[in-house]
Amino acid sequence: MNTNLATAITDAYDLSSLLRVCVRSLEGDAPEQPGDGAATAHTVKLANNMAGDLISNLELVELRGKRPEQDASQRTGAVELLDKWKAAKRTRDALMQALPTEQTAEPAEMAELDQNIEWYAERISCFEPKSDADAAAMLEWCVEGCGGELLCEQYPRAQRAVIEYLRAKA
Numbered sequence: 001m002n003t004n005l006a007t008a009i010t011d012a013y014d015l016s017s018l019l020r021v022c023v024r025s026l027e028g029d030a031p032e033q034p035g036d037g038a039a040t041a042h043t044v045k046l047a048n049n050m051a052g053d054l055i056s057n058l059e060l061v062e063l064r065g066k067r068p069e070q071d072a073s074q075r076t077g078a079v080e081l082l083d084k085w086k087a088a089k090r091t092r093d094a095l096m097q098a099l100p101t102e103q104t105a106e107p108a109e110m111a112e113l114d115q116n117i118e119w120y121a122e123r124i125s126c127f128e129p130k131s132d133a134d135a136a137a138m139l140e141w142c143v144e145g146c147g148g149e150l151l152c153e154q155y156p157r158a159q160r161a162v163i164e165y166l167r168a169k170a
Contacts, residue, residue, distance in 0.1 A: 008057040015050045078127045078134035082141050085120035125154035129165040138162050
């Protein structure tokens with residue numbers, strides 16, 4: 001079994017256990033004690049975070065499962081993915097600058113651009129570099145995408161892939 005799939009299954013069991021505890025807490029007959037509401041809220045937030053991580057892991061398993069189905073002509077190198085990601089980011093930035101300052105709603109194109117940017121980011125983070133150029137593109141994406149902050153699991157995933165590539169090459 002794929003390690004990521006095994007991790008996702010383990011995470012699902014952990015999440016299920018945590019949610020059972022929440023349900024028992026909320027449906028219990030015991031009188032509420034001071035701090036129970038805050039503890040329950042914290043536990044539900046933790047469950048929400050675990051659900052997000054589980055979804056990300058399952059998406060990763062799905063993406064890796066689709067790789068063999070693609071023929072060689074459809075595979076895109078990390079360099080090309082990075083170029084497309086940068087182009088989508090530039091388009092989004094230009095659209096944001098063109099918006100009137102008093103406009104409160106985002107234009108419909110913004111949601112599509114955000115989805116494209118995220119799609120390229122996910123593909124870059126799941127890419128297995130085959131060349132130094134791919135490895136460099138993945139690291140460049142990590143630096144440009146994170147803006148100095150580690151916001152999601154995509155950056156460490158890409159960095160680990162580059163590290164594995166470099167170790168195998170050495």
